[in-house]
Amino acid sequence: MRWFWILFFAVCPIAALVICIIAPGMDWWFPSEAGSPLGERIDSLFHLILYIVTGTFIGTQIAMVFVLWKSSKQDDERAWFSHGSHNLEVIWTIVPAGILLFIALYQMDVWAEYRVVSNFPKEARRAPVAEVMARQFEWRIRYPEPGRILQIQAQPTDLYAVNELIVPAAKPVMIYLKTQDVQHSFFLPELRVKQDAVPGQIIPVWFEATKPGEYDLVCAELCGWGHYKMGARVVALAEEEFAAAMEQLETEQSDDGFAESGDDDEE
Amino acid sequence: MRLSSFGVLPVSIRQKIKLLAVLCVGFVLTGCDAFSPPEAKFVVREETTELTDDVADSVEKELESAFGTPHELVAWLKLPIDYGGIPGATEESDIEGPLNKFPVAFDAEADEVFQSQFREEDGEFHFGERGTRLDWVTGEYAGQTMHVTGYDPEKNFLTTREKMEIAPAAGDTFVLSAGDKLKAGRALYMEHCMHCHGVSGDGNGPTAPYLNPRPRDYRLGQFKFKSTKPAEKIRRDDLSRIIKYGIPGTYMPSFLLLEEDQLLALVEYVRWLSMRGELEYRADQELILASGLTEEIIDERIEDGDTPEEIQEEVDDAVAEMPELFDGLAEGLAESWAFAEDEESLIVPTVARVPDTFESRARGRKFFLEKCTNCHGYNGRGNGSMTEDFQENEQTKELYPEPGLFDIWGNPIKPRNLTKGLYRGGRRPIDLYRRLFGGIGPSKMPNFATTDPSTLWDTVNYVMHIPFEKPDEYTEVDQEYFEQKKAAGGEEPKTADRDADSAEIKQTSTGTTESSDQG
Ligand SMILES: [Cu+2]
Numbered sequence: 037m038r039w040f041w042i043l044f045f046a047v048c049p050i051a052a053l054v055i056c057i058i059a060p061g062m063d064w065w066f067p068s069e070a071g072s073p074l075g076e077r078i079d080s081l082f083h084l085i086l087y088i089v090t091g092t093f094i095g096t097q098i099a100m101v102f103v104l105w106k107s108s109k110q111d112d113e114r115a116w117f118s119h120g121s122h123n124l125e126v127i128w129t130i131v132p133a134g135i136l137l138f139i140a141l142y143q144m145d146v147w148a149e150y151r152v153v154s155n156f157p158k159e160a161r162r163a164p165v166a167e168v169m170a171r172q173f174e175w176r177i178r179y180p181e182p183g184r185i186l187q188i189q190a191q192p193t194d195l196y197a198v199n200e201l202i203v204p205a206a207k208p209v210m211i212y213l214k215t216q217d218v219q220h221s222f223f224l225p226e227l228r229v230k231q232d233a234v235p236g237q238i239i240p241v242w243f244e245a246t247k248p249g250e251y252d253l254v255c256a257e258l259c260g261w262g263h264y265k266m267g268a269r270v271v272a273l274a275e276e277e278f279a280a281a282m283e284q285l286e287t288e289q290s291d292d293g294f295a296e297s298g299d300d301d302e303e
Numbered sequence: 304m305r306l307s308s309f310g311v312l313p314v315s316i317r318q319k320i321k322l323l324a325v326l327c328v329g330f331v332l333t334g335c336d337a338f339s340p341p342e343a344k345f346v347v348r349e350e351t352t353e354l355t356d357d358v359a360d361s362v363e364k365e366l367e368s369a370f371g372t373p374h375e376l377v378a379w380l381k382l383p384i385d386y387g388g389i390p391g392a393t394e395e396s397d398i399e400g401p402l403n404k405f406p407v408a409f410d411a412e413a414d415e416v417f418q419s420q421f422r423e424e425d426g427e428f429h430f431g432e433r434g435t436r437l438d439w440v441t442g443e444y445a446g447q448t449m450h451v452t453g454y455d456p457e458k459n460f461l462t463t464r465e466k467m468e469i470a471p472a473a474g475d476t477f478v479l480s481a482g483d484k485l486k487a488g489r490a491l492y493m494e495h496c497m498h499c500h501g502v503s504g505d506g507n508g509p510t511a512p513y514l515n516p517r518p519r520d521y522r523l524g525q526f527k528f529k530s531t532k533p534a535e536k537i538r539r540d541d542l543s544r545i546i547k548y549g550i551p552g553t554y555m556p557s558f559l560l561l562e563e564d565q566l567l568a569l570v571e572y573v574r575w576l577s578m579r580g581e582l583e584y585r586a587d588q589e590l591i592l593a594s595g596l597t598e599e600i601i602d603e604r605i606e607d608g609d610t611p612e613e614i615q616e617e618v619d620d621a622v623a624e625m626p627e628l629f630d631g632l633a634e635g636l637a638e639s640w641a642f643a644e645d646e647e648s649l650i651v652p653t654v655a656r657v658p659d660t661f662e663s664r665a666r667g668r669k670f671f672l673e674k675c676t677n678c679h680g681y682n683g684r685g686n687g688s689m690t691e692d693f694q695e696n697e698q699t700k701e702l703y704p705e706p707g708l709f710d711i712w713g714n715p716i717k718p719r720n721l722t723k724g725l726y727r728g729g730r731r732p733i734d735l736y737r738r739l740f741g742g743i744g745p746s747k748m749p750n751f752a753t754t755d756p757s758t759l760w761d762t763v764n765y766v767m768h769i770p771f772e773k774p775d776e777y778t779e780v781d782q783e784y785f786e787q788k789k790a791a792g793g794e795e796p797k798t799a800d801r802d803a804d805s806a807e808i809k810q811t812s813t814g815t816t817e818s819s820d821q822g
Contacts, residue, residue, distance in 0.1 A: 174549055174556040190724055192771050198548055199559040261510055265495075265556050292656035292760075293733030 038108045045104060049097035056090040067225040071251060072244045075228035077146050084142070088135060153240050160208035160242045166201060167212040170220035170233045173262035175253065177201050182282045186212070188238065195285045202281050205248040205272035213239040223256035224270060230256055245272035343373050345503040345579070348522070350587035353597045361622040362586055365629045370579045373502050376489065378482050381633045383641040384575050387484025387568070389416050393442075394459065395473040402470055403463045416479065417454055428454045434464050435480055442475030443467075451479065488572025491565055495558060496573075504576035506712070514554045517714050521573060522580020524636070525711060525745045528728030529643075530650055533741050533750040536643035542570045544729065552725045578636055585632045596621055650737045657760040659768070665780045667765025670758055672784050674751070678708070683721035683769045690718065710746045718748075724770035735763045 059065055060083055070076045107115070148155045164186045169176040177200070180186040181193035203209045213222050215233035222241060223230045229243045245251060255266035273281055345366070351359050371377035378386040394406040409416050420428045420435065434450030444467070453462030492500075499518040501508040506520035519526065528545060529537040543566055549557035561569065590596050594617070601614055621628075642648055657663045671683070680686040693702045694709060703709055710716045719727070728734050728743075739759050742750030751759060 172554070172556075176551065190770065192768065196730060198551075198557040261513075262554075262556065267560055269560065289731055291731045291733050292652065293650075293731075293736065294652045294655040 038104075042101060042104050042108060045097065046101045049094045049101075052090065052093055052097075056086060060086070066228075067252075070228050071226040071246055071249075072228065073246065074146065074150060074244065075226075078150075078228045081143050081146060085139065088139070156210060156240070156242045157208035157244075160210040160244075161240075164210045164212055164240070165203050167214060168201060168222060168233075169214045169216055170222065170255065170259075170266070171216035172218065172260050173255075173265040175199050175201070175266065175268045176216075179282065179285070181286065182279065188212075195282070195289055197285065199253075199268035201253060201268070201270045202278065202285075203245065203270060203272055204275055204278040205245050206274075208242055208244040210240055210242040213241050218259050219257050220255045220259045220266065221257035223254050224251055225254070226251045227270075232257055245270070248272050248274050248277070343502060345370075345373065346501065346505050346507070348580075348583050348587055350591060351583060353599065354587070354590055355596050355598050355601055355618060357618050358590055358596045358621050361625045362583065362590070365586075365625050366579065366583055369582070369629065369633070370575075373489070376482060376485055378485065379633075381630070381637055382575070382578050383637050383644075384578070385484055385571055386482045387487070387571075388438075388478040388481035390440075390476060390478050391416075392477070393471045393473055393475045396470065398470055401466050401468050403466045404460050405471055406459050407461050408459065420454070428456075430454075437461075437463065438478045438481045439471075440476045440478060442471050443469060444471060444475070484568045484571055485575060487565070488568035488570075488575075491561070491569045492572045492576075496569070499554070504573065504580055516553050516716070517712070518554070520580075520712050521577035522584055523711060523745075524577050524581030524584075524640075527743045527745050528738075529741065530737050531643050531648040531741065532650055533744060533752055535648040536640050538643050538648070539567075539570050539574070542573055543567070546570065548729070550727045552723075552727050574640065578640060581636060582629065582632055585636070586628060589628060589632070590621065594621055650740050652733070652736055652740075652756050652760070654756045654760070656732050656736075657757055657764065659764045663761045664765040664768055665777065666758065667761035667763070668777045668780050669784050670754075670762045671765055672781065674749075675762075678718035678748070679721060680718070683766070685718040685720035687718060708747065712745070716746050721766055721769045722772075730767075732760075732763055732767070735766060736760065739763065 070079045167178040177197040179195040213233045215235050220233045227243045231241045251270040253268040253270050351362050369379045391407050391409040394408050396406045417428050420430055422429055430452045434452040437449045437451050439445050439447050450464040451461050452464045498508045498510045500506055504521035506518040511518050526537040529541045546558050549555050676687050678687040678689045690707050693706050696703055708716050728738055739751050742748045
């Protein structure tokens with residue numbers, strides 16, 4: 037029986053090691069590859085932490101297996117009771133504290149770029165693409181008319197959409213995030229963006245979709261019974277296509293239903 | 304034809320995995336019942352329960368034979384519903400029975416018919432163990448259901464699991480995969496809509512009590528936001544739009560991520576529920592108002608000296624005539640729902656939108672003062688005098704106990720506050736035009752179908768600009784209007800009201816969509 041436990045505790049770190057090595061390559065940790073440059077850097081931070089934790093885990097496991105193995109040979113020696121070692125405790129407090137401090141400092145750049153408005157890319161800050169208003173249970177979107185700057189107050193020329201946020205691809209974009217009722221969270225898993233929408237606040241969020249395509253937009257804050265309904269999409273389009281899509285939205289929204297043929301209601 | 308039940312399981316693999324995960328948990332927590340909807344049967348209308356027992360039973364039976372149950376839907380071909388399925392017919396052949404192979408022809412292209420059964424890998428058709436459902440409509444086997452297990456694209460031969468003693472005659476018609484669309488609609492409805500709108504579409508699902516405004520009860524066959532002329536039904540396009548884009552200011556969210564075919568299936572199911580509800584409602588009206596067959600009226604008559612035998616005879620007659628009553632009502636219903644899809648029902652402006660200038664808006668403002676302020680208020684804030692008066696219930700002819708306006712479902716409603724910039728039926732100019740032209744029947748907003756279209760456009764321009772109005776923008780216009788009124792001998796509204804309202808609006812900011820518009 038004792039050999040079973042020794043083997044069991046020896047196999048655990050080995051399995052953990054194997055899993056940690058193959059996990060990033062198998063896309064187990066993240067929903068697909070990061071679709072944005074900042075997302076890649078966030079991923080690499082996660083990976084760094086993963087490596088540190090893996091190393092620590094394996095180290096402690098080896099130590100434990102070693103103790104088990106060693107004492108399994110001492111059949112008649114009684115275990116002794118210890119009040120601890122001051123030196124050891126100092127070491128295992130300072131070493132993790134140092135590691136944590138290192139992580140805290142190392143990630144600061146990414147954090148600042150992600151969250152601090154003055155560090156946002158200039159071109160994103162200059163012209164927010166849209167206001168995203170979360171509400172129970174959908175995302176209402178307000179764009180400025182093409183060529184205009186988005187205002188905090190609604191403008192007569194604004195364009196409206198719901199559950200589909202169109203943005204230009206391959207360039208940083210910024211949105212204003214708001215909520216009409218309770219807390220929601222603007223979550224773009226593929227782009228590694230997650231930001232709570234807080235009642236009464238207008239929160240700027242920036243992101244960049246490297247490639248044109250459709251990305252999930254979901255709510256990541258349990259906001260009520262219909263929380264699961266808040267699935268939407270972000271559509272990243274190449275520059276010209278984006279302009280065309282905005283123009284089309286404008287045409288649709290100014291539809292007066294008057295057509296010579298008399299048939300107008302197609303969208 | 305009966306469409307046997309399939310589980311209400313959605314289709315995509317992703318959802319299947321999700322469901323599988325839920326299933327595992329669900330079994331542990333609540334057992335197998337976790338999946339059946341809390342009330343998986345159609346609710347009986349209150350009016351039906353007021354009928355005398357025999358008549359009520361007969362109504363319910365008739366409804367069930369025409370529509371089935373939520374688990375076993377029935378495709379009643381009298382209704383203008385696209386139940387789904389592909390029609391086909393048998394061709395001439397010299398094979399003699401018993402057989403399970405016969406030549407066929409479809410209106411659609413054959414490779415489209417069996418698209419979902421065709422596998423690229425082996426270039427063969429796979430029908431699975433059950434086979435694809437085939438319902439005979441005419442001929443020897445009319446009314447029977449068989450299952451297609453093979454298809455020969457060269458000779459256009461179908462193979463069925465069932466053996467037939469005699470060959471179907473050439474020209475016998477059948478439907479493949481009948482009811483697929485309605486069943487798909489049901490699965491989606493149960494997943495996305497049922498918890499608010501209820502299994503029967505009575506707007507009384509488990510989450511409904513927590514919502515204001517209440518979810519729509521489809522069973523009167525009436526909807527607010529439609530593009531058709533005042534008396535007409537709602538179109539498929541309108542329902543699609545509502546499901547796709549939601550209704551801001553209410554709890555109806557947007558289901559933009561549904562695929563186009565899912566959307567159409569859902570629309571069809573909602574129409575079907577609506578027709579079912581309306582048929583029951585109309586039958587009840589007929590049996591109560593025309594025939595007087597409620598328990599209450601019968602009791603009164605017996606007190607007045609009518610013999611029970613006499614009354615029983617009437618009841619028996621009503622029960623015997625129930626199928627005809629339903630057929631007749633269904634015909635009328637089918638006609639009106641079908642006509643809504645006709646081009647003639649659609650509201651199409653006869654003139655293009657008038658350019659949105661101050662002059663146009665000023666004309667719109669005058670029309671607004673003339674027609675709209677009683678409900679929408681002097682400044683469009685939805686606080687007109689009607690909201691403080693006691694209104695009469697049209698059915699009971701009594702005053703409601705609370706002041707304010709009520710819709711045909713008996714729910715209290717508020718005229719829209721137009722300063723918020725929230726437009727439930729859509730914010731395109733055409734949406735607002737249609738709202739004015741067609742009115743909102745169920746909430747008693749009158750229609751202006753006979754008003755000059757340019758005046759309607761002026762009003763649309765004015766209304767769309769209300770959220771951005773400057774405090775004194777229309778003072779002169781208003782003065783001019785009231786002077787004209789006075790000159791014509793009309794009565795000027797009390798200035799005190801106007802001033803109070805104006806003072807109030809100056810303190811609040813205009814031109815914002817930030818705050819929600821509940822009510
Ligand atoms: Cu939410």
